[in-house]
Amino acid sequence: MTNKKTLILAQMLIALMMAGLMTGIFGFLHLGPSPAFFAEWGKSFLMAFPIAFTLSLGVGPLAFRLARLMTRQ
Template identity: 45%
Template sequence: MTDKKTLLVAQLCITFMMALSMSGIMGLLVMGPTAEWLQAWPRQFITAWPIAFVLTLFTGRIGFAIAHRLVHPTA
């Protein structure tokens, strides 16, 4: 089992990378590769990251439980 400090730092890193990439990709799909997209991306990321982090605090345990049941169905 991973200690709580490592898990928290991992959640910060993972949500940072996911919010950065998803806000960029989704904005690119909606706006296209424009100057407006590049201008809007940082604001979208700053909005998305805290939301993603808070959501992982609740959904992380559920995701690990589902994964454990899928990998070890009889345990």
Template identity: 55%
Template sequence: MTQSKATLITAQVFISGLMAFLMTLIFTAIPMGFAPGWVGEWLLRWVTAWPIAFVLSLGVGPLAFRLAALAMRFVQRPGRDGAGL
């Protein structure tokens, strides 16, 4: 199923936002714990990380889809049942 370009970009906005949200949460909470001020620091890191993650996803997303397609062609070659994956 082929997605429209608008759907793919919208998905990348959500994916990059959620990944930046979770990653910055984890990597702010680990060194700071839940000490006073950690929420402000986390949100600052998230607001900084999200646009960077989105721009990077524009390049990495198509590459990941191509790699997935190659992997699936390899797995689905005649004589392979894909049971090892």
């Protein structure tokens, strides 16, 4: 079993990476390679990361429970 500190840190890192990748990908698809892309990406990321982290605190435990149920032999 993973300790609470490691689990929270992992959720923070996952939220950080997912928020950065998702806002980056969709921002690039919308604006293309332009100076506006970087400005918008930064703003979008700053909004997305806290939301993603907060949601991961609720969704993470649910996902782990569902995965354990689905992989029981």
